[in-house]
Amino acid sequence: MPRAIVCLLDSVGIGGAPDAAAYGDEGANTLGHIAEWASEGKADLEGLRAGPLNVPNMDALGLGAAVKLSNGTVPPNLSDTPKGGRFGVGREVSKGKDTPSGHWEIAGVPVPFEWGYFPQTEPTFPPELVAEFLKRTGLPGILGDKHASGTTVIAELGEEHIRTGMPICYTSIDSVFQIAAHESHFGLDRLYEICRVAFELTEPLKIGRVIARPFIGETPDTFKRTGNRRDFAISPPEPTLLDRNAAAGHQVFAIGKISDIYAGSGVTHKLKGTGIPQLFDKTLDAMEMAADRAFIMTNFVDFDSEYGHRRDVPGYAAALELFDRRLPEIIAALRHDDLLVLTADHGNDPTWPGTDHTREQVPILVFSPALPAGEIGIRPSFADIGESIAAWLGLPPGRHGKSFL
Structure with a gap:
């Protein structure tokens, strides 16, 4: 009986979004620009890697061909001739370029509303929101109150946070x-509790997520975020693929931050992991445990959080190569009628100005020993991914999207 496995390469966009200009992202191309950077032999001061981008396993499934389909150009050292599987391009219809929007649409539910955002001012949070947050938590105040990079703001304010007991909000x-x-000075459970309060206060503003960002260390040089991150997220507006498969009595394995993104809805098994190697291990563990008609979804967040937002091009390239080296392990573990899907939720071009996501189309690479190779074209909605998986698992069609299988 069939099973389905989704490896979501968080932020690995491939350019070409027709509405990119509306987001200030016209010309962004995460995968393409990383490959161009690598082919130019620019200095990698950290010694992470050298030479052209080397991702032969994803390329064999159609990665280079998908980039060409998306924006007309084959990245350096990639090919437009896949060796197996089906390849195509996903185009998002949800507004914005947030993580929940992309994930929910991939699971068959485009976002029907506009998200709320905080202004790019300092302070950024409404005074009445901060006042109520402090009243309900008993905190003496907050630090930050601005747009910031997570690692930068922790280095900047971490010592003051430890000294004053005021959390860093950004x-x-x-x-x-x-x-x-801080995990020990402030306390992990206490951090989660104040995040629950913040979520109750921000939900009416349509703020998609409140994220707990615990860290350890005693000085700016030793501060380090831990794997105990937790997302408090608005629930999808209707049942997703996860809900539908769980309601049918089948297993749903949520690996990494997947459960947080879907507010735990439809999840029967939650597996946490930190870093690409551990997330790979957890995916392989889930494949061993998964019964017939199980759905496994893993978010490989490091591409986005560690390299995209930090505009770390060599780090991003090295992470792609690490993922590619381990991909054969998942392919070898597939049953004859298992379906493997590689895709992304948005872009985060590390060569682009700023530190935020970029509006891009995403690759859709589909492989099964039981599936003939071919092209699936440019799909008008990420929801086509979810409906294709639903069809593979024998679920009734949903309201959005159309299967390409």
Whole structure:
């Protein structure tokens, strides 16, 4: 009986979004620009890697061909001639370029409303929101109150946070309220509790997520975020693929931050992991445990959080190559009628100005030993991915999207 596995390469966009200009992202191309950078032999001061981008396993499934389909250009050292599987391009119809929008649409539910955002001012949060947050939590105040990079703001304010007990609150261009606090000095459970309060206060503003960002260390040089991040997210507006498969009595494995993104809805098994190697291991563990008609979804967040937002081009290239080296392990573990899908939720071009997501189309790479190779074209909605998986698992069609299988 069939199973389906989705490896979501968080932020690995491939350019070409027809509405990119409306977001200031016309010309952004995460995968293409990384490959161009690598082919030019620019200096990698950290010694992470060298030479052209080397991702032969994804390329064999159609990665280079998908980029060409998206924007007309084959990236350096990639090919437009896949060796197996089906390839295509996903085009998002949801507004914005946030994580929940892309994920929900991939699971068959485009976002029907506009997200709320905080202004790019300092302070950024409404005074009445901060006042109520402090009243309900008993905190002496907050630090930050601005748009910021998470690692930068922790280095800047971490010592003051430890000294005063005030959490570091910040946001970005995404629909998000983030709270950083020290795991031991402030306490992990306490951080989660104040994030629950913040979520109750921001939900009416249509802020998509409140994110707990715990860290450790004692000085700016030693501060480090931990894997105990937790997202408090608005629930999808209707049942997603996860809900539909769970309601049919089948397993749903949510790996990495997947459960947080879907507010736990439809998840029967939650597996946490930090870093690409551990997330790969957890995916392989899930494949061993998964019964017939199970759905497994893993978010490989490091592409986005560690390299895209930090505009770390060599780090991003090295992460893509690491993922590619381990991809054969998942392919080898597939049953004859398993379906593997590689895709992304948005872009985050590390060569682009700023530190935020970029509006891009995404690759759709589909492989099964039981599936003939071919092209699926440019899909008008990410929801086509969810409906294709639903069809593979024998679920009734949903309201959005159309299967390409």
